[in-house]
Amino acid sequence: xxxxxTNQPRxxxxxxxxxxxxxxxxxxxxxxxxxxxxxxxxxFRLKALRAAIPLLIDGQSERARRxxxxxxxxxxxxxxxxxxxxxxxxxxxxx
Amino acid sequence: MRYIDPHAHMVSRTTDDYEKMALAGxxxxxxPAFWAGYDRCSAEGFRDYFNQLTSIEPARARxxxxxxFTWLCINPKEAEDVGFAREVMQxxxxxxxxxxxxxxxxxxxxxNSKNELRxxxxxxxxxxxxxxxxxxHTPHLEDKQKGTRLIMEAVRNQPSIDPGRVLIxxxxxxxxxxxxxxxxxxxxxxxPDTKCTAKRAxxxxxxxxxxxxxxxxxxxxxxxxxxxxxxxxxxxxxRGHHPEAIDHVIFKNPMAFLRQAPAFxxxxxxxxxxxxxx
Ligand SMILES: [Zn+2]
Numbered sequence: 330x331x332x333x334x335t336n337q338p339r340x341x342x343x344x345x346x347x348x349x350x351x352x353x354x355x356x357x358x359x360x361x362x363x364x365x366x367x368x369x370x371x372x373f374r375l376k377a378l379r380a381a382i383p384l385l386i387d388g389q390s391e392r393a394r395r396x397x398x399x400x401x402x403x404x405x406x407x408x409x410x411x412x413x414x415x416x417x418x419x420x421x422x423x424x
Numbered sequence: 425m426r427y428i429d430p431h432a433h434m435v436s437r438t439t440d441d442y443e444k445m446a447l448a449g450x451x452x453x454x455x456p457a458f459w460a461g462y463d464r465c466s467a468e469g470f471r472d473y474f475n476q477l478t479s480i481e482p483a484r485a486r487x488x489x490x491x492x493f494t495w496l497c498i499n500p501k502e503a504e505d506v507g508f509a510r511e512v513m514q515x516x517x518x519x520x521x522x523x524x525x526x527x528x529x530x531x532x533x534x535x536n537s538k539n540e541l542r543x544x545x546x547x548x549x550x551x552x553x554x555x556x557x558x559x560x561h562t563p564h565l566e567d568k569q570k571g572t573r574l575i576m577e578a579v580r581n582q583p584s585i586d587p588g589r590v591l592i593x594x595x596x597x598x599x600x601x602x603x604x605x606x607x608x609x610x611x612x613x614x615x616p617d618t619k620c621t622a623k624r625a626x627x628x629x630x631x632x633x634x635x636x637x638x639x640x641x642x643x644x645x646x647x648x649x650x651x652x653x654x655x656x657x658x659x660x661x662x663r664g665h666h667p668e669a670i671d672h673v674i675f676k677n678p679m680a681f682l683r684q685a686p687a688f689x690x691x692x693x694x695x696x697x698x699x700x701x702x
Contacts, residue, residue, distance in 0.1 A: 333669055334630065391597070401567075401568065401569040405574075407538045408538070410504070410539070414534060416563065416564040
């Protein structure tokens with residue numbers, strides 16, 4: 330297979346990307362705080378987001394794939410009718 | 425740097441974008457038929473659109489030295505109304521022989537409904553009859569993994585279509601391996617919020633290899649960046665990858681897939697050496 334082998338040392342990856350991802354993590358923390366300050370309850374999207382967070386620190390690899398899968402519709406049959414055109418980003422259970 | 429943007433909805437972009445893409449090294453782009461952001465109210469609206477894709481856009485692109493190609497279909501977002509979709513599909517054959525048409529696309533699924541699947545299968549029949557290349561749109565977000573699997577199954581049900589002549593677009597980490605393992609080509613769309621970022625696309629190339637993969641901007645009327653392919657090339661360069669390996673991904677790979685279409689093969693040599701479109 331023709332690969333683009335990763336040839337950066339870990340220190341270089343951290344140097345290049347740490348601040349960007351630090352900021353994203355703080356954004357996520359602030360988003361959860363903001364949701365909790367607001368009246369109401371979690372919907373299926375916020376529940377899905379909370380459920381995905383532990384995947385980041387479970388020590389297993391392929392986190393991006395597993396986070397995407399955790400947001401995905403696990404069924405396999407076509408649905409009877411399209412409910413609209415948009416997607417919400419998390420699976421809300423069978424419609 | 426030279427590159428091909430194999431998925432760009434230029435009808436929604438300004439002429440300035442053509443100029444920026446040309447300045448960044450874009451030699452050719454391909455424009456699949458897609459949803460306009462609203463449902464068209466007649467099949468004649470599609471006739472106008474197909475004319476735009478086969479005559480107006482190539483002329484705009486030519487002004488900036490970019491070779492323009494296109495794909496025709498009714499997109500999955502307008503496929504729920506089967507009767508209407510069939511009316512539009514009757515218009516397609518009269519445009520298929522125009523000199524910038526590569527095949528059928530971007531067909532696929534949006535919400536994974538039965539009607540969408542039926543129209544996908546009927547498009548695949550046209551592609552099989554015409555022996556044309558296929559460009560497939562996979563659903564968004566939570567619907568993507570399921571939809572990608574349904575699409576691959578629909579293609580396999582058409583034994584005369586070689587998966588090596590089908591590009592399944594908008595792959596991400598949870599779909600890319602199945603697509604490549606199935607013998608299909610995969611497209612990574614570089615979007616700011618959904619689909620892939622440049623960094624994630626680079627990660628996928630590092631972990632899955634560079635065979636049968638390309639990157640595109642899918643720039644349209646929504647949040648998107650017509651320069652996202654060269655931006656991703658810059659990311660690969662910053663990671664220390666060799667310019668030849670980058671050229672393989674952003675130029676030679678799309679060349680290899682697209683030249684399977686006679687309309688592209690005719691101009692492949694010109695594109696390769698950098699001759700301007702006539
Ligand atoms: Zn598109």
